[in-house]
Amino acid sequence: xxxxxxFGAEEKKEVNDVLNTGILMRYGFDGARQGMWKAQELExxxxxxxxxxxxxxxxxxxxxxTTAFAALGIGAxxxxxxxxxxxxxxxxxxxxxxxxxxxxxxxxxxxxSPAAVKAAITPQTKCIMPVHMCGSMxxxxxxxxxxxxxxxxxxxxxxxxxxxxxKGQKLGTIGDAGTFSFDFVKTITCGEGGVVMTNNEDVLxxxxxxxxxxxxxxxxxxxxxLHPFIGYNFRISELHAAVGxxxxxxxxxxxxxxxxxxxxxxxxxxxxxxxxxxxVPDADGDSCTFISWFLPTEELTRAFxxxxxxxxxxxxxxxxxDNNWHYIKKWEHLKKAKSLFNLSLDQQLHLMSLDKQDFSAxxxxxxxxxxxAISLLWSDEQIEAKGNKIVEVVKKVLG
Ligand SMILES: *Cc1c(COP(=O)(O)O)cnc(C)c1O
Numbered sequence: 001x002x003x004x005x006x007f008g009a010e011e012k013k014e015v016n017d018v019l020n021t022g023i024l025m026r027y028g029f030d031g032a033r034q035g036m037w038k039a040q041e042l043e044x045x046x047x048x049x050x051x052x053x054x055x056x057x058x059x060x061x062x063x064x065x066t067t068a069f070a071a072l073g074i075g076a077x078x079x080x081x082x083x084x085x086x087x088x089x090x091x092x093x094x095x096x097x098x099x100x101x102x103x104x105x106x107x108x109x110x111x112x113s114p115a116a117v118k119a120a121i122t123p124q125t126k127c128i129m130p131v132h133m134c135g136s137m138x139x140x141x142x143x144x145x146x147x148x149x150x151x152x153x154x155x156x157x158x159x160x161x162x163x164x165x166x167k168g169q170k171l172g173t174i175g176d177a178g179t180f181s182f183d184f185v186k187t188i189t190c191g192e193g194g195v196v197m198t199n200n201e202d203v204l205x206x207x208x209x210x211x212x213x214x215x216x217x218x219x220x221x222x223x224x225x226l227h228p229f230i231g232y233n234f235r236i237s238e239l240h241a242a243v244g245x246x247x248x249x250x251x252x253x254x255x256x257x258x259x260x261x262x263x264x265x266x267x268x269x270x271x272x273x274x275x276x277x278x279x280v281p282d283a284d285g286d287s288c289t290f291i292s293w294f295l296p297t298e299e300l301t302r303a304f305x306x307x308x309x310x311x312x313x314x315x316x317x318x319x320x321x322d323n324n325w326h327y328i329k330k331w332e333h334l335k336k337a338k339s340l341f342n343l344s345l346d347q348q349l350h351l352m353s354l355d356k357q358d359f360s361a362x363x364x365x366x367x368x369x370x371x372x373a374i375s376l377l378w379s380d381e382q383i384e385a386k387g388n389k390i391v392e393v394v395k396k397v398l399g
Contacts, residue, residue, distance in 0.1 A: 003187060003188040003254060004185070005375060006247075006376055011246040014246045015239055017242060026057075027235075039241040042244045045245060049170075050197060052173040052199060054198050054200075056195065056211065057241060058193065058234045060183060061089060061159040061180065062092055063194055064179035064180070064181070064195055065157060067207050068155050069099065069127070069155065070097055070206070071177065072127070074127050076344060078098075079127075080099050080125075080126065080155075081102045082112075082128075083104065084328040085110060085328070085362060086131040087131075088331070088334075089157075089159070098347070100124070100346060106362050106366075107279075110278050110365070111136075112130045112139075121150055125150065127155055128155075129155045129156070130156055131159075131160070132172075133161075134278075134371050135161050135187075135287040136286045137161060137280070137282060137286075140167075140281070144174075155175050156171060156175040156177075158179060159194070161289075162188055163251055164286060164287035166281065179194060182244050182247075187251070188248055188250070191240050194236075206229075213231045214229050215227065261378060262291050265372065265386070269387060272398075274295060274398055277293050291371070293370055294365075294368045296368070298368055300397055301321075301369070301370065304370070304394060307393050307396060316373045316375070316386075317370055317371070320366055321369065334354065335352070335354045372386070
């Protein structure tokens, strides 16, 4: 799955370009940097690779989401509808802008259920945020229709689906804004980093200023910049951008390995009629970082997990239902609104209501779901061994 498995001479070369000048910052020092603008170069490469008109790098994927919300004017009192299965960063970003994360059910795509989204719309709803989990996409046509009907913004959290597509368009470039994370375990890595993509120049300009203390970047030097609005520091460093530059050039290789491995694993798992697979709205667009599949019941799935652990072969297979990071069931800190500082009253009230909200539709899916992470380094023999082991254990628990 992650680009760190393919770290080598290319990354070192790009980083050394930066170390040789000593200019680790993306702005200024024009003479001393000897023509090295790694962050700018990576932004151009992101636009070229994913087909977005504009891209702005950030210090993390979380910062990219926060920046996208800010640039789109999402803040206090606004509700952002998002899925109950995601990484914690998605709601962290919503909360950090003062908006309210409205968590709703997922369906068998493992992403937002369009029906659940419709049911959650209120006069305060400002934005729908699908999260393209585990390499594959939400039903974007259905979500776009809802946005159009209710005049809502669409922000794609595509942090886990770099290189995935939907009907020919790259995930992350379809909404009003979309984000990738380049953290250490993502499909391509900068070590830490992220990006906001958009086709709207005004959104880009706001992202550019927001991530650098509101600087308009129009002065003759940083001291002469004006500050048309308040910003923060979510800048990426040149060192991190340099790593990403080497990685993005390898993306096609990563994707083709993932797709081949996914196909082989699917063929092996498909030999068991009790195994079913995640629904993928556009099967050709799956980036194939994982293969996600279901057993018929929670009981069988738990028995599978227990047996895999007993045989010490569970690593690489994720049972998100019991995982602290990815599913509402274990987000006690969120449900108790445990913030270090005072959240707004409407944020607190909404978070405290999550404990009583019915997520049984999501539970029914997540409790039967296993995601098997796909490594870039497996040999054909290893792929077969991994698949055969899953089949063997599933058959054992089926009895
Ligand atoms: C990784 C991830 C993020 C945030 O990324 P960081 O770069 O780690 O801040 C956001 N959303 C999802 C779904 C992710 O998997």
